[in-house]
Amino acid sequence: FFEIFVLHQAPAQLGSILVGVVFIVLGLTFFVFGLEMGLFPIGESLAEALARKGSVFWLVIFSFSLGFGTTLAEPALTAVANEAAQV
Numbered sequence: 225f226f227e228i229f230v231l232h233q234a235p236a237q238l239g240s241i242l243v244g245v246v247f248i249v250l251g252l253t254f255f256v257f258g259l260e261m262g263l264f265p266i267g268e269s270l271a272e273a274l275a276r277k278g279s280v281f282w283l284v285i286f287s288f289s290l291g292f293g294t295t296l297a298e299p300a301l302t303a304v305a306n307e308a309a310q311v
Contacts, residue, residue, distance in 0.1 A: 227235050235241055274283065295301050 227233055274286065278286075295305070
């Protein structure tokens with residue numbers, strides 16, 4: 225889009241780009257389908273069991289550790305936190 229409408233030139237390898245886009249769409253489709261079939265049901269059953277049997281204290285500890293671990297694992301969030309600390 226950018227090359228055609230802004231730079232007014234055709235992409236050098238349009239065929240390869242289109243094949244790559246098709247592979248990306250197929251790969252993401254299978255990835256999301258696999259998540260829905262495999263991981264989502266496991267997560268839902270674990271969440272229900274933890275909420276049913278767990279105490280509020282352990283639910284808060286688990287939620288905090290999950291959020292904290294996710295924040296540390298995501299580099300973009302870590303970069304934003306570093307920038308916010310400097311401001």
